[in-house]
Amino acid sequence: MAALKIKKGSTKHSAYNLRPNFSDVQETHTLAVTVDNEPGVLARVIGLFSGRGYNIESLTVAEVDHLGHQSRITIVTKGTPQVIEQIKAQLGRIVPVHEVHDLTVEGPAVERELGLFKVFGEGDKRIEALRLAEIFRANVVDSTLESFVFEITGAPEKIDAFADLMRPLGLVEVARTGVAALSRGAA
Amino acid sequence: MTRQMTGARMVVQALKDQGVDTVFGYPGGAVLPIYDEIFQQNDIRHILVRHEQGAVHAAEGYARATGKVGVALVTSGPGATNAVTGLTDALLDSIPIVVLSGQVPTFMIGSDAFQEADTVGITRPCTKHNWLAKETESLADTIHQAFHVARSGRPGPVLVDIPKDVQFASAEYTPPQAINTSRYQPQLKGDIEAITELVEALEKAERPVFYTGGGVINSGPGASQLLRELVDATGIPITSTLMGLGAYPASGKNWLGMLGMHGLYEANMAMHDCDLMINIGARFDDRITGLVSAFSPGSIKAHVDIDPSSIHKNIRVDIPIVGDVGHVLEDILKIWKARGRKTNKAAIAKWQEQVSEWRAVDCLSFKQEGKTIKPQYALHRLEALTKDMDRYITTEVGQHQMWAAQYLRFEDPNRWMTSGGLGTMGYGVPASIGVQMAHRDSLVINVAGEASWLMNMQEMGTAVQFRLPVKQFILNNERLGMVRQWQELLHGERYSHSWSEALPDFVKLAEAFGCKGIRCDDPDDLDEAIKEMLAYDGPVIFDCLVEKHENCFPMIPSGKPHNEMLLGEASTDGAIEAGGAVLV
Numbered sequence: 208m209a210a211l212k213i214k215k216g217s218t219k220h221s222a223y224n225l226r227p228n229f230s231d232v233q234e235t236h237t238l239a240v241t242v243d244n245e246p247g248v249l250a251r252v253i254g255l256f257s258g259r260g261y262n263i264e265s266l267t268v269a270e271v272d273h274l275g276h277q278s279r280i281t282i283v284t285k286g287t288p289q290v291i292e293q294i295k296a297q298l299g300r301i302v303p304v305h306e307v308h309d310l311t312v313e314g315p316a317v318e319r320e321l322g323l324f325k326v327f328g329e330g331d332k333r334i335e336a337l338r339l340a341e342i343f344r345a346n347v348v349d350s351t352l353e354s355f356v357f358e359i360t361g362a363p364e365k366i367d368a369f370a371d372l373m374r375p376l377g378l379v380e381v382a383r384t385g386v387a388a389l390s391r392g393a394a
Numbered sequence: 395m396t397r398q399m400t401g402a403r404m405v406v407q408a409l410k411d412q413g414v415d416t417v418f419g420y421p422g423g424a425v426l427p428i429y430d431e432i433f434q435q436n437d438i439r440h441i442l443v444r445h446e447q448g449a450v451h452a453a454e455g456y457a458r459a460t461g462k463v464g465v466a467l468v469t470s471g472p473g474a475t476n477a478v479t480g481l482t483d484a485l486l487d488s489i490p491i492v493v494l495s496g497q498v499p500t501f502m503i504g505s506d507a508f509q510e511a512d513t514v515g516i517t518r519p520c521t522k523h524n525w526l527a528k529e530t531e532s533l534a535d536t537i538h539q540a541f542h543v544a545r546s547g548r549p550g551p552v553l554v555d556i557p558k559d560v561q562f563a564s565a566e567y568t569p570p571q572a573i574n575t576s577r578y579q580p581q582l583k584g585d586i587e588a589i590t591e592l593v594e595a596l597e598k599a600e601r602p603v604f605y606t607g608g609g610v611i612n613s614g615p616g617a618s619q620l621l622r623e624l625v626d627a628t629g630i631p632i633t634s635t636l637m638g639l640g641a642y643p644a645s646g647k648n649w650l651g652m653l654g655m656h657g658l659y660e661a662n663m664a665m666h667d668c669d670l671m672i673n674i675g676a677r678f679d680d681r682i683t684g685l686v687s688a689f690s691p692g693s694i695k696a697h698v699d700i701d702p703s704s705i706h707k708n709i710r711v712d713i714p715i716v717g718d719v720g721h722v723l724e725d726i727l728k729i730w731k732a733r734g735r736k737t738n739k740a741a742i743a744k745w746q747e748q749v750s751e752w753r754a755v756d757c758l759s760f761k762q763e764g765k766t767i768k769p770q771y772a773l774h775r776l777e778a779l780t781k782d783m784d785r786y787i788t789t790e791v792g793q794h795q796m797w798a799a800q801y802l803r804f805e806d807p808n809r810w811m812t813s814g815g816l817g818t819m820g821y822g823v824p825a826s827i828g829v830q831m832a833h834r835d836s837l838v839i840n841v842a843g844e845a846s847w848l849m850n851m852q853e854m855g856t857a858v859q860f861r862l863p864v865k866q867f868i869l870n871n872e873r874l875g876m877v878r879q880w881q882e883l884l885h886g887e888r889y890s891h892s893w894s895e896a897l898p899d900f901v902k903l904a905e906a907f908g909c910k911g912i913r914c915d916d917p918d919d920l921d922e923a924i925k926e927m928l929a930y931d932g933p934v935i936f937d938c939l940v941e942k943h944e945n946c947f948p949m950i951p952s953g954k955p956h957n958e959m960l961l962g963e964a965s966t967d968g969a970i971e972a973g974g975a976v977l978v
Contacts, residue, residue: 296703
C-alpha cells in the first residue's frame with residue numbers, strides 16, 4: 208500500500224490524523240476538552256475512561272466561560288497511540304463535548320499544576336525546607352513554629368521534584384490540583 | 395401564540411409534534427400525569443406491554459421496521475431499571491429510540507424515596523445521551539433535542555427522566571421549530587480526497603469485496619439503492635454482517651451471504667483472500683474479524699462510518715472515511731462515473747470464478763432424513779412458503795438466529811430485526827409486536843428458540859390484547875442450543891445447565907393466552923402446519939420440535955482466522971485451542 212495522500216489533520220476528527228504505524232509504546236498525552244457545563248458531564252467523561260479501561264493520570268475541571276456555560280476539562284492520560292486516538296474519538300462523540308484537543312501532538316503547550324505541601328520540622332531541617340522552597344519559588348502560605356504549608360506552581364515534574372526533596376525534611380501531607388494546560392503561541 | 399400547558403401535556407404535545415403515532419409503555423406512580431394526558435387524546439396510540447423490557451424492545455422493533463424513532467414510556471425506579479437491557483441493546487445496534495421515564499418529584503430526589511432510582515446515572519453508559527428534566531420551562535425543548543440526538547449521526551437510544559412535579563407544573567410550550575438549533579450536528583459528507591483514494595483503489599483492485607453492515611440500513615432506503623447500483627455496476631462481490639442483511643438483495647448476483655462466525659464459507663473466504671475490502675457501515679466486530687492478527691492479511695481496507703470512533707478501533711484501516719453511508723456512496727458513484735467507470739474487469743472475472751468455486755462447497759447443505767425435523771429444514775420450508783409475502787422477521791438469540799440469518803433471504807432493508815451487538819435473549823417477542831404495530835397488515839414472524847422465547851413470553855398478552863397477529867415460530871430443541879454447542883466443542887461435552895427442563899406445553903400456553911397454538915414434530919406435516927400458521931388471523935405460537943443436538947455450521951472457532959472455518963461435525967475435533975476458549 209502506497210503512502211496515503213490524505214493530508215494529516217485534514218479534518219478535526221482523529222480518523223484522518225494518521226501516523227505511519229500504531230506502535231505498542233505507551234505515550235502520555237494531555238487532552239483539553241471543552242464541554243457544556245451541564246449536570247453529569249464530568250460523569251460522562253470519567254465513565255468513558257472507566258468503562259473502556261483507559262487511564263486517567265490527572266484530571267482538572269472548571270467552568271472557564273460563565274456566560275456560555277462552558278467548562279474545560281484537562282486530562283492527562285497514558286496509552287498506545289491507537290488507544291489515545293480511540294480516547295479522543297470517544298470523547299468527541301459525547302453529545303455535550305464541543306472540542307477535543309490533543310495538546311501533546313498539536314504543538315508546544317504549557318502545563319502547570321499547583322501543589323500544597325505541609326512540612327513538619329525543627330532546627331536545620333526546617334531551615335533547609337525553607338531554603339529549598341525559595342529555590343523552587345514556593346510560597347509559604349501558612350506557618351507555625353513547627354510547620355510550614357508551601358504553595359508551589361509549575362510543570363508536574365517540578366512539583367514531583369519538590370516533593371522528593373521535602374520528603375526527608377518532614378513532608379506530612381500533599382494536595383495537588385492536577386494539570387491545567389494551554390497551547391503556546393497565538394493559535 | 396403562547397401556549398401554557400402542564401409538563402405532562404407538553405410530553406404528549408412534543409411527541410405529536412415529533413410525528414410519533416405509537417408509544418409502548420407501562421404506567422406507574424411517577425408517570426401518572428402523562429398517562430392522564432394520554433387518556434384524553436386520540437392521536438398517539440399507547441401499547442400497554444407486560445414488562446418494561448418489552449416496551450423498549452418493541453420500540454426498537456418499531457424503529458428498525460420503519461426507520462423512525464421508537465418511543466417507550468416507563469415509570470421511575472423499577473420501570474427505568476427494567477428498560478436498561480433494551481437501552482443497551484439499542485446502543486450496540488445503533489437503533490434510534492427515545493425512552494421517557496418518570497422520576498420522583500425534584501424535591502425528593504436523593505432521599506431514597508419510594509421507587510426512586512438514579513435513572514440518569516444508571517442509564518448514562520447505556521444511552522447515547524440522557525437528560526434529567528428539572529424544569530417544566532425547558533421540558534419540551536429537551537424532548538425535541540432528545541429526538542434530534544436519537545436520529546442524528548450514528549443513531550442510538552436516549553432517555554429523558556421527568557420528575558413528577560415537572561409533569562404537574564405549567565409553562566409555555568416550545569414547538570420543535572423554535573428550539574435552539576442543536577450544536578450536535580455530525581458530519582455527513584465524507585472527505586473527497588479519501589473517497590477519491592478509495593475509487594482509485596477500486597479501479598485497480600483484482601480481488602475486491604464489499605463488506606456492509608447496519609449503517610447502510612440506518613442511512614435509509616436511499617443508501618441501499620445506491621449500494622445496489624454501485625455493486626451491480628462494478629460487479630464486485632458483496633457480503634454483509636448480521637445487522638446489514640437486506641441492504642443488498644439476497645437474490646442479487648453478487649451476493650455472498652452473511653459473513654462472520656456463522657457466516658457463509660464463500661463470504662469468509664472472500665474476506666480473507668481479498669486485496670481490497672470496502673467496509674460500508676460495519677464496525678469490524680469481533681464476531682466478524684475472528685483472530686484480529688490474521689484478519690484479511692493481504693488487503694487494503696477502506697472503512698466508511700459516520701462514527702469517527704469506529705475507525706481504527708478494532709482493525710487499522712488504510713482509507714478511513716467519516717461520513718453518512720448514503721452521502722459517501724453517492725460521492726463514490728459520482729467520482730467513479732466521472733473517472734470513466736473503470737474496474738479491473740479481467741481480474742474481477744477471475745475473482746468471481748474463485749468465488750463460484752467457494753460457493754460450490756455449498757456450506758449450508760443439510761440432509762433432512764428420518765422422522766425428526768432438522769432446524770435448517772424448518773427454516774428452509776418457512777422461507778419457501780413465505781418468500782413472496784410482505785414479510786418481516788424478528789429473532790431471539792442463539793442457534794435459531796444464525797440459522798434464520800443463513801436460510802432466510804432478505805430482499806429489502808428494514809425487514810430483518812435481530813439483536814446483534816448485545817445478543818439479547820428475549821428480544822424477539824416484543825420486537826415482533828413493535829414491528830406488527832408499524833405494519834398492521836404484513837406478515838411478522840419471530841423465529842425463536844424455546845429458551846429465548848420464554849424470557850419475554852409475557853408479551854403474548856400484549857399481542858392478544860391489541861390483536862397483533864404475530865407468528866411465534868419456535869425451533870424447540872429443549873436445549874440452550876448455542877450454549878450446548880459451545881459446551882460440546884469447548885468444555886468436554888459437559889452440558890452444564892444447558893437443557894430446558896420443565897418446559898410448558900406451548901399449545902396449551904397459547905390457549906391460555908387466548909391465541910392459537912400449533913405443534914409439529916414430523917417433517918412430513920411441516921408444510922401444512924406452517925400454512926395453517928400463516929392462514930390464521932391472529933397471534934400463533936408454533937412449537938416446532940426439532941433435532942436436539944444439531945450444531946450450527948459453518949463456524950469460525952474462537953481464536954481462528956476466516957480461512958479455518960469448520961464446515962460440519964467431522965471437522966470439529968480439537969478445533970478450538972485453549973487460547974480460543976477464553977474468547978466468547
